[in-house]
Structure formats: structure tokens, C-alpha cells
Amino acid sequence: MKRFLALLCALFMISGFAFADDDDADIYDDIDQGEENDDIEFSPSNNLNEPGDQYIKIGLMVTCPLNFGGNFPFYKEGKLATGGAGMIGYHRFITSWWAAGLNIYFGYHPTLGENIFTYIPFVLDTTFQPTFRNFEFPVTLGVGAAMENYLSRTYFPGLVLRGAAGVFYRATPSWSFGIEGDCMYMPQWYSDSKYNDYGVFGSMLVTARYHF
């Protein structure tokens, strides 16, 4: 319970970024008000992103269970085999190189005994994104809660820690496409500590981002 409360507090603190007042930061609002305020001038920027910019992210993942035995790439002899996931997320830039947001994943893995392990992590991410010309290099750290299912069993909330790095190409002002490598750590803790365990999942994502 203490763990859960601590996690909830952390999520609330980070979620403040998404609700931040954007009146001061929104350059488009300032431009709209230009006729009434002659002191504000339009200043073009070479940055691909500006504070207040947002994007929606959609991705498909191939996910390998790294600590359940078996061999790359399919892990068929392991207790969990290679699975897949889809993800959707919303992010907002706090500065031109720093964004925060929420990702939701829907993942599954077949098990050796012909069952299915599924998980739905809700991850609050913070992304540092240097750019070079039209290329963007997001490096992401995230923390969240996952609902994990197996047979009729549910484990919730399960802590999720996530790290990712990738490269994107800004094809148009509104769209960027890229790939990311992702590593997700999902521990499970029980009152009887002999059942404590964790999963480490490595993923390759193909991702599209819509910027607005």
C-alpha cells in the first residue's frame, strides 16, 4: 500500500506538466494578440520544437522477454516467448528539448504452457530530445503502473520502469517517423516473498508521431 501511495504521488507530481498553463508559452497566442500589443514581435526559430508543442505517438513493438530463458529472437524454449505490443501516447514539450507525457501499452506474450501473459502499462515519460537538422534523438525515462494478467489472475498495480532511446526523422512539420529501443522492468511483489519476481522486456518500436 505504501508503495502504491508513493507511486501515486509521483504520478501526480509529473502529471502537473500536462496541465500546466500554456498562455505564456504559446507563441501562436502571442501572434494572435499582435494587433493589440505592438511590443510583441514574431521571432522565427530554427528549433524543430518549441515549449508548448505537443505530439501524439503511435507505435508497434516486438517485445522479447529477457529473463525467462530461451534464445533470441523468438525465445520459444523460454517460459515466455517473444510477443508484441501496441502503444499510444501524448507528450508535451516543456522546453525545446524536454517533453513529458503519458504512454499506454497493450502487450502480450505466449507462455511455454500455451497460456497468454498480457499487460497494460500506463507510463509517465520524460523525454530529452536533442535534434540535428531533421533528425530527432529522443532519450526517455518513464515510471508507471501496469495491469498484468495471466489466466484469471490480475496483478495491479505493478510498478513499471522504462528506458528508451531512438531516432526520428521529421518528414513534415506535423509528422515524424522513427524507431526506438525500449527496456521495461516490471517487478511483482507479494506478501509471501518467495513469490517475488520481475520481468525485463526489451522491445523494438516502429513509431509515428503527429506534432501539433
Added chain:
Amino acid sequence: MKKDLSKYIKQIAFSVFFLQLLVFSSCSGVIFHTIRDEVKLADAVVSGDCQNIIRYKDSIYVSVGKIKTRNVSSELVTKKTKLTGFSSPSGEVFQIAADSSNLYALSMTYEKDDDGFNSASKRTLWTYNGGKWKSIWSKPYNEDYETILFCTNTSSEANRHAYFRYGKSVFELSGEELGENGMATGSADNSTVPTASSKSCTVLGSTVYFSSANAMASNESPDSESTCIYYSDGDKVYYSKDGSNWESSDLGCDTIYSLAVTSDYLLAGTYSGIVHTPLTDWAPSSGTADFSSNADSTLSSYYEIPALLVIDSSKTELAATIFATCLTSSTSASLNNVGLWSYFPNSSGGKGEWNRE
């Protein structure tokens, strides 16, 4: 436009997130640890609706429309050998039973109705004692009359008795054609006299006890007579060491359909999977315990377990050879898993594994 879209996204994302927190908070179940106990499953040889696992001579017999068998004599009981086909009477065999000298099979015959659909037309009771199957009872199908074939299924051949109930009449089977009148029935359930609703039986010492419960079992082993008998009622297990004083333990599980006894655990097949509870001086504990084998991930909550059989009840659960049948009870269940399952102990000690037969 930009502000509206942003506002909607924020609202949806955080609504979904906090709705998830509210709906699924405080759910838990052992997942990764159970997955690590899983084993690669064998291809099924006995698949289909299998209601009984019956001892006859030194073999076990199951029916999935047709009868299959394997030897469980002391030399072979711990070895995984494939079940082979056995001579079957005509019709679809849906229940089997055995006494000390005969094997019995209850079959259904189907005929096409006026609309071209198969409909049940006749039920026939057959007996076999080494020659050909012989019909000893047959009646046109009437859904108002329940037919139940049940037996003591003990490890000692001398204690094996088989019974057949048609409607409210109970017959003790002897390999001969059934007469018009069955056994005398009484009103006391779980006693030495059958009632008009008996559907299970077991042996305490050498005395047969009848019950209207889904399941009865005893702790009889090949080397010793039974000293404790059990029957189920919903999720409760009643047990007695004298046949008259019954105590109960509430397992807190789904409805129990089958029972089997090892020296350290009472196994129960339920509507939603297999469970077990520790035995102390043969008395079952309340509640259920976690399995140390892969039973949780195979005979899981997606499956009904209508039959369980422990070959030697004097052995611990991990050291015993156990058979179970499995039907689907959830839309998430796999039809590949419907049929006969077995647990064989690990020859080098430690836990064995449940797998498909």
C-alpha cells in the same frame, strides 16, 4: 482548434488512467512465479469430453466416446506411456465403471430426426469381462430419467463395486441383466444405504457408503484399507473416520466435482480448476494452498475437472501418480487441453509435472 485537441487528449488520458486505478486497485495473483513453473505440453492422445477415470484389473480406463486404457501396475505406474484404444460397445460411450470382475459402459445411440439433426434415441448399459461386450440394460432416451453409472474405484480389487441409477432406482451391477427392481433405497444420505438421488460412493474399510454428492473418495491405498472417507457439498468437504460422525472444511473454492487423496493433500477438481488443501491426520484444512507443481498453469481456472484419480493414496502428492480429466468452463479455455491429464513424479526426486495424455 489546437487548444481543443490538447484539452480533449488530456481529459481522455487522465480519465482512463484514474479509472483504471479505481477499477483494478488491490487485485493480485502470483503470475511470473507461476509462469516459471510451466512446462512444454505434449500432444494429446486422449482428447475430448472425458467424465471418468476407472480402475479395472491393473489398468485405468477412460472414455471419450470410445474407450482407451493404459496399465498402471507397480512396474509401469510412474512411467508415462500412451493410452491405447480398447474394444468399445456400439454407440457413444459417455460413462464407464468397474467392479472386481467386470467393466461397464453406458452408451448413447443417436438417430437423425426429421430436420436432419442427430438426437439421442437410446441408452444402453454394457458389461465386459474379457470376451465381448454384452448389453444388460437398454431403454429409449427419456430426459426425465437421469442415468448415473458410478463405482467405488478403489485400489483394492476386492472393494470394487459398481452401481447404476436410472431415475430413482439404484442397481448393484454384477455382470448380469438388470431386473425390474433395484436395491432398497433409504432417505439418509452419506450412509451405507443408497438414496433415490445417489450418484457417488466409496469404501470405508470394506463397507460401501453412498452419497448424492458430486464426489466421494477415501484414503485407501494398495497396501491398507481406508480409515477416512470424504464427500463434497458445493465448496465444502465433509470427512468421517467412522461413517457416522461427519466434520467439514470449507475450501472456499468453486463447486467441487471430484476428490482424490494423497498422504499430505486432498485434491479437489472444481468447476474452475484443480485445488488442494493440506491434510492433518487425514483431516482437510480450510481454504486452499498453492501448488508447487505446474497444476496452477495447466488445470487452471479456465477448466472444469470432473474426475481425479490418485493411484496410491499412501504417497505424497509430489510422489504420487495422478490422473485428471478436463473440460472447458471459460471462453478463454483452449480446446487442445480438453481431455486426460496426468502427473508423474520426477524419477530423480523433487516435483514432477502435469502434462496432457
